[in-house]
Amino acid sequence: MKKELEHSFVNELEKNQNIVHKVCKIYTNDPDSHNDLFQEITIQLWKAYPKFRGDSKFTTWMYRVALNTAITLYRKSKKRIKTQDIEGLVYKIKTDNYDDTEEKQLKLMYDAIKQLNDIDKALIFLYLEDKNYAEISETLGISEVNARVKMNRIKTKLKTILNP
Structure with missing residues (x-):
């Protein structure tokens, strides 16, 4: 067994x-x-x-x-x-052929998400995983309406963080 x-x-x-x-x-x-x-x-x-x-x-x-x-x-x-992460202090050589625009945008998004509170992080994570509001509410133990309201507030918060 x-x-x-x-x-x-x-x-x-x-x-x-x-x-x-x-x-x-x-x-x-x-x-x-x-x-x-x-x-x-x-x-x-x-x-x-x-x-x-x-x-x-x-x-x-x-x-x-x-x-x-x-x-x-x-x-x-x-x-x-x-403590400070020493990896952030290491300089990296960029090649001319490499376009890191998308990578930079993802990093900005992750950095913005990390500024949210714990529950908001979880909610946006599930949203970005293409979970519907029923699945989000079941996973987080909140109502669908509450999930929708929180999601709208999170989107506004992220826009403010990303576009000060």
């Missing part, structure tokens, strides 16, 4: 691990933190997996566990002393 459970979990995690990576990208700033958060989310998913009843889709359940874990760790980390 335990081997079947383990095999089922590993199979589902492998199929849907991009969800966890995307959550990690929103809540971390460097590769080490990303890997740490990925590991912690995986541990929490494994601990909770035996209680997964299948009332919702596996991915919906996975989003909920991943976001809750990230938010919990993010709140704990805000209490720590801030």
Whole structure:
């Protein structure tokens, strides 16, 4: 029984691990933190997996566990002393043929999203994952109307951040 459970979990995690990576990208700033958060989310998913009843889709359940874990760790980390990432100080040589416009725009968007509060980050993340408002409300435990209202406010907030 335990081997079947383990095999089922590993199979589902492998199929849907991009969800966890995307959550990690929103809540971390460097590769080490990303890997740490990925590991912690995986541990929490494994601990909770035996209680997964299948009332919702596996991915919906996975989003909920991943976001809750990230938010919990993010709140704990805000209490720590801030340090500067040395990677940001390294100069990179740009080639003439490489157009990084899209990459820069994505970075600006991620930087803007990181300025949002925890719940807003989760909501915009699910929205960018093309989840409908029913799925967003189910994942976050809020009403569809509340999700729509919050989403409109988040869009306005992001426009303000990106176009001061």
